[in-house]
Amino acid sequence: xxxxxxxxxxxxxxxxxxxxxxxxxxxxxxxxxxxxxxxxxxxxxxxxxxxxxxxxxxxxxxxxxxxxxxxxxxxxxxxxxxxxxxxxxxxxxxxxxxxxxxxxxxxxxxxxxxxxxxxxxxxxxxxxxxxxxxxxxxxxxxxxxxxxxxxxxxxxxxxxxxxxxxxxxxxxxxxxxxxxxxxxxxxxxxxxxxxxxxxxxxxxxxxxxxxxxxxxxxxxxxxxxxxxxxxxxxxxxxxxxxxxxxxxxxxxxxxxxxx
Amino acid sequence: xxxxxxxxxxxxxxxxxxxxxxxxxxxxxxxxxxxxxxxxxxxxxxxxxxxxxxxxxxxxxxxxxxxxxxxxxxxxxxxxxxxxxxxxxxxxxxxxxxxxxxxxxxxxxxxxxxxxxxxxxxxxxxxxxxxxxxxxxxxxxxxxxxxxxxxxxxxxxxxxxxxxxxxxxxxxxxxxxxxxxxxxxxxxxxxxxxxxxxxxxxxxxxxxxxxxxxxxxxxxxxxxxxxxxxxxxxxxxxxxxxxxxxxxxxxx
Numbered sequence: 001x002x003x004x005x006x007x008x009x010x011x012x013x014x015x016x017x018x019x020x021x022x023x024x025x026x027x028x029x030x031x032x033x034x035x036x037x038x039x040x041x042x043x044x045x046x047x048x049x050x051x052x053x054x055x056x057x058x059x060x061x062x063x064x065x066x067x068x069x070x071x072x073x074x075x076x077x078x079x080x081x082x083x084x085x086x087x088x089x090x091x092x093x094x095x096x097x098x099x100x101x102x103x104x105x106x107x108x109x110x111x112x113x114x115x116x117x118x119x120x121x122x123x124x125x126x127x128x129x130x131x132x133x134x135x136x137x138x139x140x141x142x143x144x145x146x147x148x149x150x151x152x153x154x155x156x157x158x159x160x161x162x163x164x165x166x167x168x169x170x171x172x173x174x175x176x177x178x179x180x181x182x183x184x185x186x187x188x189x190x191x192x193x194x195x196x197x198x199x200x201x202x203x204x205x206x207x208x209x210x211x212x213x214x215x216x217x218x219x220x221x222x223x224x225x226x227x228x229x230x231x232x233x234x235x236x237x238x239x240x241x242x243x244x245x246x247x248x249x250x251x252x253x254x255x256x257x258x259x
Numbered sequence: 260x261x262x263x264x265x266x267x268x269x270x271x272x273x274x275x276x277x278x279x280x281x282x283x284x285x286x287x288x289x290x291x292x293x294x295x296x297x298x299x300x301x302x303x304x305x306x307x308x309x310x311x312x313x314x315x316x317x318x319x320x321x322x323x324x325x326x327x328x329x330x331x332x333x334x335x336x337x338x339x340x341x342x343x344x345x346x347x348x349x350x351x352x353x354x355x356x357x358x359x360x361x362x363x364x365x366x367x368x369x370x371x372x373x374x375x376x377x378x379x380x381x382x383x384x385x386x387x388x389x390x391x392x393x394x395x396x397x398x399x400x401x402x403x404x405x406x407x408x409x410x411x412x413x414x415x416x417x418x419x420x421x422x423x424x425x426x427x428x429x430x431x432x433x434x435x436x437x438x439x440x441x442x443x444x445x446x447x448x449x450x451x452x453x454x455x456x457x458x459x460x461x462x463x464x465x466x467x468x469x470x471x472x473x474x475x476x477x478x479x480x481x482x483x484x485x486x487x488x489x490x491x492x493x494x495x496x497x498x499x500x501x502x503x504x505x506x507x508x509x510x511x
Binding site for chain 2: 072075113117148151156159192203208214
C-alpha cells in the first residue's frame with residue numbers, strides 16, 4: 001500500500017486550479033476519443049499530444065511518468081506480450097518459437113487494446129494526481145450527487161489508514177504474547193484468525209457509535225446543506241467544458257453518421 | 260464493433276430497468292432506510308481492501324477481496340451490497356490504480372447476489388452459505404467474462420495463465436475466459452461467503468437487529484458451534500484443494 005492514500009500532489013498550476021468537474025469532462029472526452037477513434041495509433045497519439053502536455057502544464061510530468069512506468073506500463077505491457085503470444089487467429093506469421101507462432105494481426109490487436117488501456121488508466125491517474133478526492137466529491141455533491149456518496153468515499157479514505165494503524169497494534173499485541181509471525185505457509189494461514197478477527201470485529205463495533213454520532217449532526221436531515229469550502233467554478237471552466245462537450249458530440253456524430 | 264456496442268446498450272438498458280423497478284417498488288429505499296447502512300459501507304470497503312491486501316501479501320491462491328461486500332449485502336440488502344461493491348472498486352481505483360474501475364460491475368454483482376440469496380434465507384446455515392457462494396461465483400463469472408474478453412482475455416492477474424494455456428489448446432477467447440473463471444471463482448467466492456458467515460456468527464443479535472435486514476443473519480440456532488467448525492474446515496479444505504490442483508496447473 002502506498003504511503004499516501006491518494007495520488008494527489010499539491011502544486012501551483014493552471015490544471016490544479018481548474019474545477020474538478022472540468023477535469024472530469026476532459027478525462028471523459030479523452031476516453032471517448034480513445035474508444036471511438038478509428039486509427040491504429042489514436043490512443044498513442046492522444047497520450048503524446050494530450051496527456052503529456054497536460055502533465056507538463058500541471059508541473060507533474062515526472063510524477064505522471066513515474067505512475068505510468070511503475071503502475072500502468074507493467075499491466076499494459078504484460079497484457080500486450082501475453083496476448084500477442086497466446087491469442088491465436090492471425091494469418092501473417094512473423095516468427096515461430098517452438099510450437100508457438102506469433103502473428104502480425106494478433107500483435108496489432110493486442111497493441112490496440114493495451115494502448116487504449118494505457119490511455120484510459122493514465123488519463124484518470126492524471127485527474128487523481130491533480131485533484132484532491134474530497135474536493136472532487138464536494139464538487140460533485142454541489143452538482144447534485146447525494147451527499148451520502150461523498151460521505152462514503154471520504155470516510156473510507158480516512159478509515160483505511162486507521163485500520164492499518166490498528167492492525168499494526170494487533171500484530172504487536174499478538175507478538176507480545178508469543179505469536180510467531182515468520183513461519184511456514186500453513187502456519188501463516190492459521191495466523192489470519194488472531195490477526196484479522198480483532199480487526200474486523202473492532203471496526204464493526206465502532207459502526208454503531210459512528211452512526212449515532214453522525215445522526216446527531218444532522219446526517220439524515222433533508223434540508224439544503226451549506227458548505228464550509230466552496231470549490232471555485234470560473235468562466236474559463238465553463239468555456240472549456242462547453243468546448244469539450246461539443247468535441248465529444250462532434251466525434252460521436254461523425255462516427256455514427258455514415259453507418 | 261457495432262454489435263458489441265448494441266449489446267452494451269441492451270445490457271445498460273436492462274440494468275436501468277431493474278434499478279428503476281427496485282426504486283419504484285421501494286425495495287431499494289428499504290436498504291438505505293437506516294444510517295447504519297451508510298456507516299457500515301465505508302467500514303465494509305475498508306475490510307475489503309485491508310483483507311484483500313493481506314491475502315495478497317500472504318500469497319494465498321484466493322482474492323478474498325469482497326468479504327465486506329457480502330456482509331453489507333446480507334445485513335442491509337442487495338442494493339446496498341451492490342453499491343458497496345461498486346464503491347469498493349472505485350476507492351481501490353483511487354488508492355492503487357484506476358485499473359480497478361473496469362471491474363466495478365462484477366463487484367456490484369457480487370453484493371447484489373449475496374443480498375438476494377440472503378433475502379431468500381440462504382445465509383442461515385453453512386451449507387446454504389456454500390450454495391450462496393457458488394451462486395455468487397456464477398453471477399460474477401457471467402458479468403466478468405464479457406469485460407475480460409473486452410480487455411483482450413488476458414489481464415495481469417495470476418489466473419490469466421490458465422486462460423493463456425486454454426487459448427493455446429485451440430479454444431475460443433470467451434470459452435477460455437469462462438473456463439478459467441469457473442475454475443477459480445467458486446473457490447474464492449465460497450471461502451469469502453463462509454468467512455462472512457463466520458463474522459456474522461460472532462456478532463451479537465442485538466447489534467445485527469439494527470440493520471435494515473438484520474433478520475437475514477439470524478442464524479439457525481441448533482448446532483451453531485459445530486456448523487462453524489465445519490464451515491472453517493471447509494475453507495481450509497478449499498484452500499488446500501486450490502494449492503494442490505490449481506497451483507500445479509499454473510506452473511505447467
